[in-house]
Amino acid sequence: MTALTKAELIKELNSGKLVVTPMIDPLAQIGRVSIDLRMGNTAAMVRGAGLSHVDPAKYAKDRDSGDFSREQHRRRKLEKLSVPFGEPIVLHAGTLILVPTFEWVQLPPHLMGVVTARSCWAREGLSIATAVFIDPCYNGIITLELANLGQVPIKIYPGMRIAQIALYRAENPQKKCDPHCQSQFYGSFEPDSGDIVKHDIDFLPRSKKMPVG
Amino acid sequence: MLGHKEYLRVEHAGVKQALNETLRHRFNDRYQKFYNECARRLVWIENAIEALDPDEGAPSWISEQLTLASELITRMERSHLEEFAWPFAEELHDLARAITLPPKPLPEKKTPKGASDPRTTLKQINPPFFFFTAEGGMASYSVAVNSQQFPTQAHMDIIPVIFPRSLKEHVLLHVVLAHEIGHVAYRTNPRGATYKIAAHKLLPSIPKDLYDWCYAHLKIAHPTPILIAMERYNLWAEEFFCDLFGLISMGPSFIPALLALLGPRDKTKFHFMPTHPPLDARISFLGYAAEALSMQYSKHKDGTVKLPVAGSLDKSFDKRLKQARSTPAGKLIDKKTAMAVTRSVYSACSAVDGVVFPIPEAKLMTHLVKQLSRHLPPSAPEIRYSEDAVGYDIKEVDFRHILFAGWLHWSTLKERDEEDMRKINQLCSKAILHQNGISFWNENLHAVRDPS
Structure with missing residues (x-):
């Protein structure tokens, strides 16, 4: 698996198959083997006050309950703030904030992406992604999981280049993207919490009694 | 019994407290103007209350002024960026401001001492303050231009522009707010x-x-x-x-x-x-x-x-x-x-810059519509990237062309439902946000290159 070089990135961008839009400063953003991504304008923060812990079992129970429990769980978990250009958000040590990329990204079937922090930010203690793989055919904003691993709070402003995406060719790709077979975050417009129990529900405790002895 | 003067004092204190409570929220950087204007009006109302004779009735305009201030403050409390499409609101703000600015900058002048209606002079200098808020109801698109009819020592009109909360991201429908801005243009000096x-x-x-x-x-x-x-x-x-x-x-x-x-x-x-x-x-x-x-x-x-x-x-x-x-x-x-x-x-x-819809080039519109048909935000004109490029001219797309592309795309979808409408709106809303970023970047870039 080899990363696309600058010449190949430009070729894919010009063909219209790879889309990173809008690229405000292509000269600065298109690197040797990656494209820089900017921070977008929404910050989704976990509401610590209303949550003692993350429990997949509770999650599964709420998911299968009626609208009220499911929606309450989903809506109360994250607090979303709009952050206009020129205004900062402060990332305190040990906190997690989900932010979207400013750019909209569309990948063709033959390319997959890997998102990482720009090294200059990583050295300040900023971690931007733990789930770094972007599937072929992905379309939408990319959610960055910002965490401050250092001891000093960090201010970040929308529009700053904090992440980068490297593109790799996928072997034996699909001929074209299947709209019915997409990941759960396909078409995202803003960050949201994911479904942590998807396909794992069988490993969670049920309400029925467990066999004793 | 609570006398009318005492009651007005209680109400005044309540409105003042509500104004201060708004400071808990995050608003845009124009908010300070709103706060200062309301605070100024409240001082004026307080003086009027104190001048009242407790044994005589109070003129109705005092309670009307307090009610107006209370309504404005309550609407401002609902003016969180999360409740309406704020990048669209920014564009609308520019449009509304353009038509209410004096044709030529008037010289700063202080209110003459003893003038009977200082509002006349001050409001000519200060264009209205617009703020955006969301309310319930499909028909809540409105501009509360009538709320400024009381005599007051206002330094500027405060005009709430109201979006329907339920249609938060439906920027294609928000276009009708231009009709409401028309009322402001019609009823406001200098061009009315x-x-x-x-x-x-x-x-x-x-x-x-x-x-x-x-x-x-x-x-x-x-x-x-x-x-x-x-x-x-x-x-x-x-x-x-x-x-x-x-x-x-x-x-x-x-x-x-x-x-x-x-x-x-x-x-x-x-x-x-x-x-x-x-x-x-x-x-x-x-x-x-x-x-x-x-x-x-x-x-x-x-x-x-x-x-x-x-x-x-x-x-x-x-x-x-x-x-x-x-x-x-x-x-x-x-x-x-x-x-x-x-x-x-x-x-x-x-005669006013930025008011008239600029007829777009057909090539641009074709590109924007094509972007939408590929489920992409219609954010930018077509760009050819090159390894040898020494610079790119990233142009803003007028937000009205984005909305036009949205309606064009919608009108030609063969099978369509409300989900298509929602997605087109979201893509257009995202594209307008992108223009906000491009504009911010271009302005800062020019400011850095030309600090004067």
Whole structure:
């Protein structure tokens, strides 16, 4: 698996198959083997006050309950703030904030992406992604999981280049993207919490009694 | 017993506290102006309360002023960026501000001592302060331009612009707010008088006795006429002007947005009776206006957009137009009058930078529509990247062209549902946000290169 070089990135961008839009400063953003991504304008923060812990079992129970429990769980978990250009958000040590990329990204079937922090930010203690793989055919904003691993709070402003995406060719790709077979975050417009129990529900405790002895 | 002076003191303290409580929220950087203006008014009201004789009655304007301040503050509390499409609101703010700015900067001057109505002088210098908020209801699109009619020592008008909370991201529908901004333009100095002169050319076409006319032609008799005929007569001219302002400033998108919102509620064919003209009259008038402005458009089978073209806005509008013009209401304003008024208003609007919808290049529109059909935000003109490039000129796309592309794309979808509408709106909303970023970057870049 080899990363696309600058010449190949430009070729894919010009063909219209790879889309990173809008690229405000292509000269600065298109690197040797990656494209820089900017921070977008929404910050989704976990509401610590209303949550003692993350429990997949509770999650599964709420998911299968009626609208009220499911929606309450989903809506109360994250607090979303709009952050206009020129205004900062402060990332305190040990906190997690989900932010979207400013750019909209569309990948063709033959390319997959890997998102990482720009090294200059990583050295300040900023971690931007733990789930770094972007599937072929992905379309939408990319959610960055910002965490401050250092001891000093960090201010970040929308529009700053904090992440980068490297593109790799996928072997034996699909001929074209299947709209019915997409990941759960396909078409995202803003960050949201994911479904942590998807396909794992069988490993969670049920309400029925467990066999004793 | 709580005397009237004591009660007003209690109410005043409550409003003041509510104003301070707003500081808990995050608003945009213009908020300080709102706070200072409200605080200034409250000081003035407090002085008026203190001057009251406890044994005599209080004039009603004091409680009216307190009510107004309380309403404004409560609306401001609902003005979180999360509750409406704020990048669109920023664009609308620029439009509203442009039409209310004095033609030339007036010199700073202090209120002369002893002047009877300092508001006259100060409000000429200070254009209104617009803020955006969301309220419930499909029809909540409005601009509270009437709330400023009390005598006060206001330094500026405060005008809330209201979005429907339930249509948060439906930027294609938000286009109708241009009609409401039209009311601000019509009723606010310095340009209102010019707009009135242009719109009053419509008056000879509007029946003098609307009450009788409505009964004869629409079979509608309003049981309790709220307004006298002459008032309605002038109001209709204002409403026609506001539709025209919407079309001139927002372009062809204004028509499908207006029809989408008014269509379902036009059971009597006399929507908003009696203050608004019948919908058929408005549709017919807009059809002539679009013709005069060459704002008709079409999307060809090969996906290209040609602008302007002689043809229909779209097939469904053509059908609706034909239907409207077959009714008495649709015949109220004749083509000649409509086109003459359109040209006058267009000429008046052209005097203000950024108000008139710029006719886009067909190539740009084709590209934007193509982006939407690929489920991409219509954010940028086509760019050719190169390894040898020494620089790129990243141009902003006018937000109205984005909305126009959205309506064009929607009008040509063969199988469509509300989910398609939602997605197109979200993509267009995202594209407008992108323009906000490009604009911010370009301004800062120029500021760095040219600090002067």
